[in-house]
Amino acid sequence: MLNAFDPGSAKLDQRTAALVDRRAAALGPAYRLFYETPLHIVRGKGARLFDADGRSYLDAYNNVAGVGHCHPHVVEAMARQAAILATHTRYLHEAPLAYAERLLATLPPELDHFMFTCTGSEANDLAVRIARAATGRQGVIVTENAYHGVTLATSGFSPALGLGAELAPWVRRVPAPVPGDGGGAFLDAVEAATQDLDKAGCGVSMMIVDSIFSTDGVLPDPGGGLLRQAADIVRNAGGMFVADEVQSGFCRTGDAFWGFQRHGVVPDMVSMGKGMGNGYPVAGLAVSRDPAAAFGNKVRYFNTFGGNPVAASVAGAVLEVLEQESLQDNARTVGRAFRDALSALSRRHDAVGEVRSAGLFLGVDIAVGPAQSKTAHWIVNSMRDRGVLLSTAGADGATLKIRPPLVFSMADVADFVAALEQTLLS
Structure with a gap:
């Protein structure tokens, strides 16, 4: 599975490790978790999720809460x-x-x-x-x-x-x-x-x-x-x-x-x-x-x-x-601004390839040689550490998959792009 937690390779704090062990014991081996270090999410509001320590994450992936978490x-x-x-x-x-x-x-x-x-x-x-x-x-x-x-x-x-x-x-x-x-x-x-x-x-x-x-x-x-x-x-x-x-x-x-x-x-x-x-x-x-x-x-x-x-x-x-709340209009307007901002980013960074989108559903190809899927995986986990959540798509996992709640704002776009640029520069 792309962007999946590997329990055999991660270094976890004691509380997270205990939850992972309980989950494995109760739910069995078929279930998967996202990210190299799993998230313990306890609350959501709008386009934000919050973990057990109160840290906020910009949710750019969850198309389940389409009109925003806990509307x-x-x-x-x-x-x-x-x-x-x-x-x-x-x-x-x-x-x-x-x-x-x-x-x-x-x-x-x-x-x-x-x-x-x-x-x-x-x-x-x-x-x-x-x-x-x-x-x-x-x-x-x-x-x-x-x-x-x-x-x-x-x-x-x-x-x-x-x-x-x-x-x-x-x-x-x-x-x-x-x-x-x-x-x-x-x-x-x-x-x-x-x-x-x-x-x-x-x-x-x-x-x-x-x-x-x-x-x-x-x-x-x-x-x-x-x-x-x-x-x-x-x-x-x-x-x-x-x-x-x-x-x-x-x-x-x-x-x-x-x-x-x-x-x-x-x-x-x-x-x-x-x-x-x-x-x-x-x-x-x-x-x-x-x-x-x-x-x-x-x-x-x-x-x-x-x-x-x-x-x-x-x-x-x-x-x-x-x-x-005119969320179809918001998806169109904010989605176009999001696409344009990512396209501009691709002109500044060789790692970012073609940007494809329709409204608030975007795919960004990673364009770095034969290790594209590894680069995409690294970007996803680095963004998670910066408080932004996304995933990957495609058979080889070399495309960033972005599909935030439809309440995503221009300010959220700016936060996302800033975090992605910081990741690419790190």
């Missing part, structure tokens, strides 16, 4: 509904219906149903089930270093999980589109993948794409119309096109509410999570009427906690904050 409007909605009713989803209730109606209004009219889950992994798992029911096919196409979840099905098409996560035999990978190359290689690979799945007797049920290609190295602008053309290829082969908006949705890209809208494509399904509940576990899948019927008329679906009254109330409060 008072979201916290109040959570507490208010939890004090009235917190139960499963087998009763009629106003909150999930009101939320589904409001959310669907942000999406293309072709997407007219919404199905609640608790996590993005569950949403993508549900997308596979619906695609297979609607198409009668099995195969799934993803990009080379994609991440779409941790269930049995979704881990089978999430190569970013690493060598220990075996891809399913019905999965085909295609290279992520490289900005500026015209997209021909990407489209040819999608076509070849559909044909290979046909030859294998699977057929293609769906292609699923994170429209900012975050784990492939943050590639937000592969070329106009490219995803629409890929969707056409998949549909012509009998499959469906799914936009995984878990990372790029909810105003993250600045130019649009949903990341796929920047590419002029209308998906057959849209999955979402993370920022949807600002830290509360709520997620879901928007789907068009015919696939929903092909699935729902055959299979009984329910989710005990997905879309419960508390989850729906929290998610509704997030939509209100996004609108009332």
Whole structure:
């Protein structure tokens, strides 16, 4: 795992070492921690996190708390509904219906149903089930270093999980589109993948794409119309096109509410999570009427906690904050200033390569010879020591991955860039 704590090599203080040992004993070996020296975070506010010693960290990575850590409007909605009713989803209730109606209004009219889950992994798992029911096919196409979840099905098409996560035999990978190359290689690979799945007797049920290609190295602008053309290829082969908006949705890209809208494509399904509940576990899948019927008329679906009254109330409060505080505009304006400041930094420092961004989702290539991933890892940990949190992306971990809460300010940009320049000069 990129940017992971290695318990065998770190020198920890007594309190941190004790917590690490307790965590390993209670949770087992599958869990991972960030940074060479793990953080013990106890509080959050806005774009800041605070550790057990009271030290402040500028959070430039956490896209879960999209409207800012512990936003008072979201916290109040959570507490208010939890004090009235917190139960499963087998009763009629106003909150999930009101939320589904409001959310669907942000999406293309072709997407007219919404199905609640608790996590993005569950949403993508549900997308596979619906695609297979609607198409009668099995195969799934993803990009080379994609991440779409941790269930049995979704881990089978999430190569970013690493060598220990075996891809399913019905999965085909295609290279992520490289900005500026015209997209021909990407489209040819999608076509070849559909044909290979046909030859294998699977057929293609769906292609699923994170429209900012975050784990492939943050590639937000592969070329106009490219995803629409890929969707056409998949549909012509009998499959469906799914936009995984878990990372790029909810105003993250600045130019649009949903990341796929920047590419002029209308998906057959849209999955979402993370920022949807600002830290509360709520997620879901928007789907068009015919696939929903092909699935729902055959299979009984329910989710005990997905879309419960508390989850729906929290998610509704997030939509209100996004609108009332104009956070899409903030993502666009601050994101552009952030990109410009990092581009200016790249002209002063050879270690900083290309800067790519859409709103408040940025990728910065590290451009120092064959040791790029080691340099990126060093930068991330040095920034952590300076009180700024970020991570890496791409199969080789040579791209800095920056995706702060949408309340990130111009002052926060200045703090980030100053810390990065100090790191590069050290």
